[in-house]
Every structure is written in C-alpha cells, then in structure tokens.
Amino acid sequence: MQLTNRSKQVSNKEMTLAEKMYLPAVVGGLAITLRHFFRKKVTIQYPEVKRYLGPIYRGHHVLKRDEQGRERCTACGLCAVACPAEAISMVAAERKKGEENLYREEKYAAVYEINMLRCIFCGLCEEACPKQAVYLRHDRMVPVFQERDEVIYGKDRLVEKMDDRYIRVNNSEVKATPTEPSLTRAAT
Amino acid sequence: MELPVLIVKGLIILVIFGITLLIATYSTYAERKVAAFLQDRIGPNRAGPWGLLQPIADAGKMFFKEDFIPAQASKWLFILGPCLAMLTALMSSAVIPFSDSIRFAWDKINYDIPVQGIEINIGVLYIFGVVSLGVYGIMVGGWASNNKFSLLGAIRAASQNISYEIALGLSLITILMMTGSLSLRAIIDEQATFFEWNIFTQPLGFVIFLTCAFAECNRTPFDLPECETELVGGYHTEYSSMKLGFYLFAEYINMFVSSAFISALYFGGFHYPFMSLVNEALENSMGAVTGHNIATLICFVVFFAKIFFFIFFFMWVRWTLPRFRYDQLMNLGWKTFIPLSILNVVITGAGLLYDFKYATWLIAIVMIVLAVTSTSRAPKRETIAQGTV
Numbered sequence: 001m002q003l004t005n006r007s008k009q010v011s012n013k014e015m016t017l018a019e020k021m022y023l024p025a026v027v028g029g030l031a032i033t034l035r036h037f038f039r040k041k042v043t044i045q046y047p048e049v050k051r052y053l054g055p056i057y058r059g060h061h062v063l064k065r066d067e068q069g070r071e072r073c074t075a076c077g078l079c080a081v082a083c084p085a086e087a088i089s090m091v092a093a094e095r096k097k098g099e100e101n102l103y104r105e106e107k108y109a110a111v112y113e114i115n116m117l118r119c120i121f122c123g124l125c126e127e128a129c130p131k132q133a134v135y136l137r138h139d140r141m142v143p144v145f146q147e148r149d150e151v152i153y154g155k156d157r158l159v160e161k162m163d164d165r166y167i168r169v170n171n172s173e174v175k176a177t178p179t180e181p182s183l184t185r186a187a188t
Numbered sequence: 189m190e191l192p193v194l195i196v197k198g199l200i201i202l203v204i205f206g207i208t209l210l211i212a213t214y215s216t217y218a219e220r221k222v223a224a225f226l227q228d229r230i231g232p233n234r235a236g237p238w239g240l241l242q243p244i245a246d247a248g249k250m251f252f253k254e255d256f257i258p259a260q261a262s263k264w265l266f267i268l269g270p271c272l273a274m275l276t277a278l279m280s281s282a283v284i285p286f287s288d289s290i291r292f293a294w295d296k297i298n299y300d301i302p303v304q305g306i307e308i309n310i311g312v313l314y315i316f317g318v319v320s321l322g323v324y325g326i327m328v329g330g331w332a333s334n335n336k337f338s339l340l341g342a343i344r345a346a347s348q349n350i351s352y353e354i355a356l357g358l359s360l361i362t363i364l365m366m367t368g369s370l371s372l373r374a375i376i377d378e379q380a381t382f383f384e385w386n387i388f389t390q391p392l393g394f395v396i397f398l399t400c401a402f403a404e405c406n407r408t409p410f411d412l413p414e415c416e417t418e419l420v421g422g423y424h425t426e427y428s429s430m431k432l433g434f435y436l437f438a439e440y441i442n443m444f445v446s447s448a449f450i451s452a453l454y455f456g457g458f459h460y461p462f463m464s465l466v467n468e469a470l471e472n473s474m475g476a477v478t479g480h481n482i483a484t485l486i487c488f489v490v491f492f493a494k495i496f497f498f499i500f501f502f503m504w505v506r507w508t509l510p511r512f513r514y515d516q517l518m519n520l521g522w523k524t525f526i527p528l529s530i531l532n533v534v535i536t537g538a539g540l541l542y543d544f545k546y547a548t549w550l551i552a553i554v555m556i557v558l559a560v561t562s563t564s565r566a567p568k569r570e571t572i573a574q575g576t577v
Contacts (some may be wrong), residue, residue, distance in 0.1 A: 031510060037225045043229055
C-alpha cells in the first residue's frame with residue numbers, strides 16, 4: 001500500500017566513493033539550509049499579533065443583553081448543571097418593580113460566577129442555555145491571571161457592555177454551534 | 189622596552205581579550221539567531237531591540253542558578269575543570285595577529301607595534317599546545333563529577349581530540365613546509381597575493397583542517413562528548429550555574445579562536461586583494477602615521493569579516509548535519525584523514541622540489557575523477573518492492 005508519493009526506496013548497497021567522501025551530500029545539505037535562511041518566517045509574534053481563530057473559537061464568556069439592553073439570563077441554572085467542570089455558580093433573585101429595563105424576565109441572576117481555573121471552555125453552557133444568554137466569544141480570550149482572587153469572574157466582568165456588544169460572525173459554513181439569533185427577533 | 193611601547197602593547201592585549209569575550213558572548217546570541225533562521229523561525233527578539241540583550245539575560249540567569257557540587261564529586265577537581273577549559277580557551281588567542289601594526293611617534297622615533305598579543309616564532313606550536321591542553325578541562329571535569337555519563341563523555345572527548353589532532357597537525361605541516369616558519373605572522377605574510385592564499389595552494393589540507401577543527405571544538409557533527417541522546421549532558425551533566433556557563437562559554441571562545449586560526453592559515457589573515465596599493469595610497473595621502481594606522485584598521489576589519497564568516501559557517505554546519513556515530517567518527521579520523529594528509533605532505537614535498545606550488549590540486553582532481561567514475565559505474569540501486577520486506 002502506498003500512502004504518499006514521497007517515500008524513498010532504501011537499500012543496503014555499498015556506498016560509492018563519492019558517497020563515502022560525504023562532501024557532495026554535505027554541500028547539498030548546506031544549500032538546503034541556506035535556502036531556508038532567506039525564506040519568509042512563519043512565526044506570528046503572539047501578544048502583539050493575534051491570529052484569527054475562526055468563528056467557532058470558544059474564548060471569553062459573555063452574558064448577553066437583549067436589544068433593549070436587558071440581561072437575558074433568568075438564573076435557571078441549566079448552564080451550571082451542564083457544566084462538566086462545575087465552574088458556574090449563581091444566586092437567583094426576583095425582579096423588583098422599576099427594574100424592567102434591567103432584566104428581561106421576572107427572575108434574574110443576582111450573582112453569576114465562573115471559576116476560570118475550573119472552566120475547560122467546552123461550550124456546554126452555551127448549548128444548554130434556553131435563553132441564549134451565555135456565550136463563549138470567538139474574538140477574545142480569558143487573560144492570564146497571576147492572583148487567585150482574580151480567578152473567579154463575577155457579573156462585572158461577564159455581562160456584556162452596551163458599548164462593546166458581541167455579535168458572532170454569521171458563517172453559513174459553520175453549523176456546529178448555535179448561531180446568534182438576530183437582535184430583531186429576540187426570543188421571548 | 190620603553191614605557192609608551194609597553195602601554196600600547198598592554199592596550200592591545202586588553203582590547204584583544206575584551207573582543208574575544210565579547211564575540212564569545214554574542215556567539216551564543218548568533219547561534220540562536222542562526223539556528224532560528226535556518227529553521228524558518230525568528231529566534232530571540234524580546235530582550236532589547238532584536239533580542240540584543242539576550243546574552244546578558246542568559247548570563248544573569250546562569251549566575252543566579254544554584255551552584256551545586258555533588259556529594260561524591262572530587263571537589264577541587266570539579267571546580268578546576270571549567271576553569272581549565274576557560275583558561276586554555278582564552279590563552280590561545282594570544283599569538284593570533286589580528287592586523288598589521290600600530291604606528292606612533294615618540295621622541296621623534298617611529299614605533300611599529302604589531303596588533304597581536306605576542307609575536308613569537310613558534311605561534312602555531314603554541315596554539316597546538318594550548319588547544320591540546322583544552323581537553324584536560326573536559327577530562328578533569330568529567331572525571332571529577334563521579335558520574336558514569338560524565339566520564340563517558342570525557343573519555344569520548346579525549347579520544348576524539350587525540351585522534352583528530354594528528355590529522356590536524358599533518359594537514360598543517362604542508363603549510364609549514366611551504367612557509368618554512370612556525371610564526372603565524374610569517375605564514376600570513378607569505379599569503380600576500382590573492383592566488384597564493386593557502387586555500388588555493390592547499391585545498392585538500394584546508395578541507396581536512398576544517399573538519400578536524402570541528403572535531404577539536406566538539407561541534408556538530410562531531411559533538412559526541414555532549415551527545416544528549418546518549419549521555420544525558422555528556423561531560424557537563426553534573427554542572428550547573430556559572431561552572432556550566434564556563435564550559436559553554438569556552439566552547440564559543442574555542443570556536444572564535446579556530447575561526448581566526450583558519451582564516452589566518454588558509455585565507456590570508458588580514459590580507460585582502462590590492463592591499464599594498466591601498467596602503468600606499470593611504471600613506472601618501474594622509475601621512476606615514478595616520479595613513480598606516482587607518483590601513484591597519486581596514487586590515488583589522490577584513491580579518492574580522494573572515495572570522496565572522498567562519499563562525500557563521502560553524503553554526504551553519506551545526507544546524508545542517510546530524511551527529512556522526514562514534515565508529516564512523518573514528519573511521520573518518522584514522523582511516524581517511526590521516527592517510528590523506530600524509531599523501532598531501534608527500535605531494536606537497538614533491539611539488540616544492542619542482543617548484544610548483546599548486547601540486548596538491550593533483551590529489552583533488554584525482555579524487556574527483558575517481559568519485560565521478562565510481563558513481564557512474566555503480567549499479568543502479570536495486571529497488572525492493574514494498575511489502576516484501
């Protein structure tokens with residue numbers, strides 16, 4: 001069976017004098033490496049230059065707001081149940097009068113925490129969420145942390161900012177992940 | 189010796205010493221850059237612009253590592269090993285003439301001070317002596333570590349250096365025969381015209397010498413003493429901190445010195461084509477003192493360009509060729525290089541007898557013809573059908 005056409009035949013034949021002198025082979029090798037010396041380098045200078053990782057990359061978590069800026073999360077806890085790493089915890093609360101512009105439904109998450117040391121970025125919370133509230137952004141990563149108390153991300157760092165809204169690029173070729181429902185037909 | 193002569197001489201020695209250390213330091217940086225470029229990478233570029241402060245960062249790291257001496261090691265010899273390696277490496281650059289001479293006037297007398305640590309009439313012999321002492325650094329260190337891998341590495345280094353020193357010496361003898369002097373300056377002055385550079389008169393000797401220099405410096409493809417895949421770290425397995433740093437540093441100094449030695453012996457040292465014309469023009473237009481000094485400076489730059497090329501060549505080869513097997517190494521040294529260099533000596537002698545300098549091209553031509561005919565007459569490689577083996 002032939003897998004590639006690059007395979008070379010090996011033989012135990014005795015080497016000719018030219019081969020025993022090594023020099024032609026050495027010069028050939030030096031020429032190859034010298035060609036690589038002037039070749040374009042493939043390195044990407046990581047912290048300064050970031051590579052596009054595709055529309056389905058699972059990065060930083062985001063708690064979405066709807067088109068009126070109300071939080072979508074109703075603290076049902078399905079994401080916490082789905083989470084294999086048990087990284088998510090939340091405290092539910094009832095919406096008071098006058099808070100209708102803050103929370104979309106009567107129940108909301110007063111505390112919503114993700115432990116980033118536990119999170120394995122599997123995206124199961126995203127799939128479990130019935131309200132399209134939690135997403136893993138494709139365009140941003142969780143930054144490196146140095147201290148343990150930086151590790152637990154609360155709502156202050158998870159809820160989407162109104163001036164920095166997250167829209168996943170709608171790529172028709174990507175079918176594996178739920179696509180962002182357009183903001184005009186937000187689910188009830 | 190008068191005081192100004194002494195001062196200038198001391199300055200020259202200090203400068204040579206400093207340059208040796210500086211080049212060895214930046215060779216580590218260059219090695220990593222060259223390795224990276226040959227492998228389509230960029231290499232160190234974080235410490236300072238283009239990573240130029242990397243050697244300093246490395247040295248800082250080395251200094252702050254734990255300086256560990258194994259309990260069973262022979263303590264004083266363990267410390268002596270890297271010191272010997274460093275000492276011998278630094279000593280060998282003393283006799284290399286880096287340029288022509290510095291001229292200055294004092295009490296209406298013109299002094300010419302050669303740009304060289306010391307001019308002795310046995311320069312080549314001195315370098316050989318010091319270089320063969322270098323193996324003691326490795327040997328003592330490897331033995332004193334009281335570690336099987338270190339000892340094996342040290343034994344390999346010793347036997348390899350001894351084997352290749354013979355071929356190294358024999359390939360050099362032809363140059364000594366043609367020059368009639370052991371002084372490096374005399375050898376360089378002999379190569380004043382371009383086509384009398386020893387690379388043109390001794391092509392075979394050059395190839396043998398270059399290969400043996402690789403073996404003497406323990407550089408790939410002959411870096412068996414520190415062969416990681418077999419011997420953990422070779423002779424410096426047990427070393428840490430600046431003692432390890434000394435060993436690694438000594439290797440780069442050796443590389444610098446052998447590059448200088450090769451360019452002095454085979455590539456005319458500080459000579460370049462039309463040098464005498466340039467020197468004359470400079471002395472006529474700018475005066476005997478300034479003109480001469482500027483000419484010396486140009487010579488210095490030319491010599492260092494040659495040295496840098498060879499340092500690059502050392503690195504280039506390192507990142508191209510895989511390591512030899514030990515029996516292949518010994519076969520190459522004893523069965524190929526020694527007979528070839530003896531033949532080289534004989535042919536050169538015959539050439540001198542009939543006053544023909546380029547006699548050794550005969551061997552080269554015969555070898556090329558033999559190689560070509562043997563290749564063309566060799567049966568085609570029999571192809572083994574896949575699946576049958």
